[in-house]
Amino acid sequence: MTEHIIKAFDADLQELARMVAEMGGIAEKQIADSVAALARRDSKLAQGVMTADAGLDRLQREIEERAILTIARRQPMAVDLREIVGALRVSNDLERVGDLAKNIAKRVVALGSDLYPHNKVIRGVEHMADLVLAQLKRVLDAYARRDVAKALAVWRGDEAIDAVNNSLFRELLTYMMEDPRNITFCTHLLFCAKNIERMGDHATNIAETVHYIVEGHPLVDERPKGDTTASATVAFPGQ
Amino acid sequence: MMNTMVHVEVPAADRGPAADRAIKVVARGVNVHYGEKHALHDVDLDIPERAVTALIGPSGCGKSTFLRCLNRMNDTIPVARVTGRIEIDGHDIHDPELDVVQLRARVGMVFQKPNPFPKSVYENVAYGPRIHGLARTKGELDEIVVSSLRRAGLYEEVKDRLADSGTGLSGGQQQRLCIARAIAVSPEVILMDEPCSALDPIATAKIEELMDELRENFTIIIVTHSMQQAARVSQRTAFFHLGSLVEEGPTETIFTTPKDRRTLDYITGRFG
Ligand SMILES: Nc1ncnc2c1ncn2[C@@H]1O[C@H](COP(=O)(O)OP(=O)(O)OP(=O)(O)O)[C@@H](O)[C@H]1O
Ligand SMILES: [Mg+2]
Numbered sequence: 001m002t003e004h005i006i007k008a009f010d011a012d013l014q015e016l017a018r019m020v021a022e023m024g025g026i027a028e029k030q031i032a033d034s035v036a037a038l039a040r041r042d043s044k045l046a047q048g049v050m051t052a053d054a055g056l057d058r059l060q061r062e063i064e065e066r067a068i069l070t071i072a073r074r075q076p077m078a079v080d081l082r083e084i085v086g087a088l089r090v091s092n093d094l095e096r097v098g099d100l101a102k103n104i105a106k107r108v109v110a111l112g113s114d115l116y117p118h119n120k121v122i123r124g125v126e127h128m129a130d131l132v133l134a135q136l137k138r139v140l141d142a143y144a145r146r147d148v149a150k151a152l153a154v155w156r157g158d159e160a161i162d163a164v165n166n167s168l169f170r171e172l173l174t175y176m177m178e179d180p181r182n183i184t185f186c187t188h189l190l191f192c193a194k195n196i197e198r199m200g201d202h203a204t205n206i207a208e209t210v211h212y213i214v215e216g217h218p219l220v221d222e223r224p225k226g227d228t229t230a231s232a233t234v235a236f237p238g239q
Numbered sequence: 240m241m242n243t244m245v246h247v248e249v250p251a252a253d254r255g256p257a258a259d260r261a262i263k264v265v266a267r268g269v270n271v272h273y274g275e276k277h278a279l280h281d282v283d284l285d286i287p288e289r290a291v292t293a294l295i296g297p298s299g300c301g302k303s304t305f306l307r308c309l310n311r312m313n314d315t316i317p318v319a320r321v322t323g324r325i326e327i328d329g330h331d332i333h334d335p336e337l338d339v340v341q342l343r344a345r346v347g348m349v350f351q352k353p354n355p356f357p358k359s360v361y362e363n364v365a366y367g368p369r370i371h372g373l374a375r376t377k378g379e380l381d382e383i384v385v386s387s388l389r390r391a392g393l394y395e396e397v398k399d400r401l402a403d404s405g406t407g408l409s410g411g412q413q414q415r416l417c418i419a420r421a422i423a424v425s426p427e428v429i430l431m432d433e434p435c436s437a438l439d440p441i442a443t444a445k446i447e448e449l450m451d452e453l454r455e456n457f458t459i460i461i462v463t464h465s466m467q468q469a470a471r472v473s474q475r476t477a478f479f480h481l482g483s484l485v486e487e488g489p490t491e492t493i494f495t496t497p498k499d500r501r502t503l504d505y506i507t508g509r510f511g
Pocket of ligand 2: 302303304432462
């Protein structure tokens with residue numbers, strides 16, 4: 001895109017995009033660290049995630065202030081206005097991703113260093129987190145390049161995450177029914193999985209925002225929804 | 240790039256020409272030369288009735304030239320030569336049978352600089368209806384003057400000064416006086432060439448509010464350099480560049496997702 005006649009306007013927009021990218025980097029690290037803390041039962045790492053969340057909150061506030069100032073000062077039109085609204089939306093999503101990572105970290109601390117009974121489900125959670133991290137990386141790249149095709153690929157890729165979440169959900173239900181002593185641990189894991197699944201939803205929100213910035217109208221059709229946990233049941237053993 | 244799974248919404252305003260309003264003014268293949276200078280190239284434009292159409296574009300792109308075609312004001316410029324067809328309600332305005340004075344009564348004009356006659360406020364408004372024989376009695380004329388001043392949102396401010404000179408009013412009041420003068424002859428179309436460029440934000444807001452009311456009864460065409468103003472007051476926007484009409488459409492579309500790169504560069508303040 002050609003430059004604005006007023007150079008400071010370009011600088012304003014670039015700075016907003018840079019701050020969003022910075023938030024994106026932190027959010028990715030928060031996801032990775034929170035899940036690593038969960039897998040390794042590392043309370044210290046979890047504490048670090050909880051502390052680092054403040055950085056995301058602060059950046060989000062700064063983006064909001066700068067966006068409002070830019071709108072007031074430059075009265076942006078068309079794609080410029082959508083850039084600014086887009087930065088606001090993406091930073092909101094990233095802030096929420098941070099909150100979800102922080103929530104996982106809190107659960108790690110709550111679980112303490114007890115041995116986890118089922119490493120297999122932890123692997124499942126890790127696998128899901130890997131998928132979400134890849135989605136987030138891809139969508140942040142699509143945002144940085146204003147690449148609609150790439151954003152749409154992310155938007156469609158969320159189904160895979162929902163599928164993993166569904167199978168994890170069933171597995172955890174089964175463990176809980178097998179042995180009530182698993183319930184505390186499995187409930188925490190259920191919430192962790194749900195948090196990760198919601199991070200994936202934020203990645204698809206960002207994909208929608210990229211589409212909106214570039215095309216100027218929203219994606220309207222319903223994203224294929226694969227989350228069936230709301231109606232999932234598991235037969236009791238022996239039934 | 241997109242597969243069939245993704246449906247994108249077509250903004251309602253994009254469906255159908257001129258958003259279902261009847262077309263008041265039709266321009267086809269309009270060219271204007273000033274001597275050797277080719278100022279307007281093959282302009283085709285439909286202007287809907289009872290709506291505000293904004294003409295935007297960089298300085299010298301031909302907005303005022305096009306506006307002046309619509310009431311044959313270019314006839315008054317010796318070097319100007321206009322070709323092509325312009326119809327109002329389906330009637331060719333270059334028809335030799337047509338009375339230009341009548342045409343200018345039907346197509347009123349408000350200029351950038353308020354230009355009241357050096358006469359009383361009353362006379363400024365009464366002049367047109369009187370020469371066009373729109374009032375049979377003094378009472379009828381009074382009524383036209385008062386109702387025109389009211390519609391222009393000026394009456395309350397000048398009702399005790401109707402005998403004072405129109406040139407003694409503030410700039411914003413003078414501009415509304417010129418609008419009252421234009422609507423006093425019951426025109427069908429009102430042309431406005433940068434009507435707010437000499438006005439402060441409050442006077443500007445009053446004129447914009449007025450346009451919003453007037454469009455219920457008139458077809459309004461406004462030239463403006465303010466993108467924000469065009470976005471606020473108009474339903475259709477036409478973008479001119481180097482004497483050509485580049486793009487025309489619903490105002491929402493032009494200011495959010497214009498089709499032509501030159502339009503986007505202009506409205507977002509980029510180098511063209
Ligand atoms: N009376 C005239 N004689 C010769 N050339 C003219 C005359 N009026 C306009 N032009 C030329 O025609 C072109 C279009 O002028 P016009 O006034 O229509 O532009 P505009 O879009 O209204 O510009 P602005 O925004 O500055 O008012 C310009 O190049 C101008 O110099
Ligand atoms: Mg002009």
